[in-house]
Amino acid sequence: MSFALVTGAAKGIGKGIAKELARLDFDLLLVDMDEVELAVTKKELESTSGSLVYTLPLDLSSPGALQTIMSWTSIWHDELQVVVNNAGYGLNGSFEQLELEEQLNMIDVNIKAQVSLSHAYIPVLKKQGQAFLLNVGSTTCYQTVPYLNVYAASKAFVVSFTRGLRFELRNTPVSVSVLIPGSTDTDFVNRARMSAEVKKTAERFNMSPGLVGKIAVRGLFKGKAEIIPGFSNKLHAFFPRFFPKSFVEKIGGNIYKPKAPNAKLIKTAPVSLAIK
Template sequence: MGSYALITGASKGIGKAMASQLAAKGYNLLLIARTENELQLLADELIASYKVKVSYLSADLANQLSPKIVADWCRGLHAEVSILINNAGYGLWGDFAELALAEQLNMLQVNLNSVVELTYHLLPLLKNQERAYILNVSSMAAYQALPTLALYAASKAFIISFSRAIRYELKNTSVSVTVLSPGPTDTGFAHRAGLDRLADLADKFNMQPADVARIGLKGMFECKVEIIPGLLNKLSAYGAKHLNKAWIERISAGLYRNAK
């Protein structure tokens, strides 16, 4: 198989699990993450285990120039990209007015702008394939407003809306668009966001990255629109849609404000 899958946030968690599972299927890989030594170790492991081609690029998607650099790098490799997985993302905990604006804008650049830009730049390559897929990773946080995680939740809600809209626009092309919304997953997200106490609670409900990756990739190849892995997460999304929003926001605020 000569096709390539490009994965952002590929060195850890769900992205790393997806890289391994796609390599097992025979896909060549283009891996993007911030830490070069982790990318090199992963690339060496996948090449040895699955005999696929793996190229990687260390890039910080918080840098506004990075999405174009990544796209130019792909074109320079003349790789036949048939899968784009926009997985990179993170959260910041705290009241909007109290967090540094520059840090919040960096988060939006990773969670939102880089997804838009990479999708835009790589769509011509994807359309050249007989069958191609885009998998955008959102979050269960997308289904309700979350005080103290305001911009994170909003950025993930954008990903769902954006994915559904361009899926419709691309319905007569070879490109299928899917959005994956994981709940608590053993990726270290809560600790990075500063949610130390909540991280201990989330550990009791965490799904494993390999399971989330397997469910997400299966749904992507089946051309599903939205994927919510795990029964508890599906019930949570249903509740967020049908229960009183003000009530949910009060509950969320009480939970997250005591999470530090």
């Protein structure tokens, strides 16, 4: 049986992807910093599938995280066929007011961990007759998003990096794809400390993590370059290019600008919203 490695797998989109891979009879190597939820996910997947599920509680931003994961997975490298770099999070607020350390940690998880794991596992995946690497971005990658600034910029990096990597590996057994989800019913908005108004708006567009996981895995095995789940997310990815950047930035800024208590909500047109 083949193995799949999934980071950020305790809940949300990562869990949705893990469930779909288990349904396709992959054994699973799951990594997440939330040890409690990771144990819950392991138990759930083992009870609903015939897959073996191994877990590693780990913060990908911690020193030596890459070495820890590589050492842990080493006994399964001959059978590792899929690597999913899903772990990531956002922070809502002005760049100036958010703690610099928090924002640098976000870059460590959203960018450095993806790059490090991709670099480490490509030689492992190349040993297979066919293998797959999936990095997870966000529809925010297609536009500047004030007050979600560093997160959106990190996801723009992910998409550019993944597409470049896909081209470089086009003549190898490794197929590289990027998942670009929009608003999904996960804990992302709480982790990002978004306002109640933003949460309410996001709920209008939410997809379920399970559905996103199914679409992600289906697109990955079809060899798609960019996998954008949901019609509304495809529109959000497509339309910003036809409007002045200043207009798109103003809409995003109005949505994500932290509101003072009892502040009057500014009505804006819907655009791409938070994911994961």
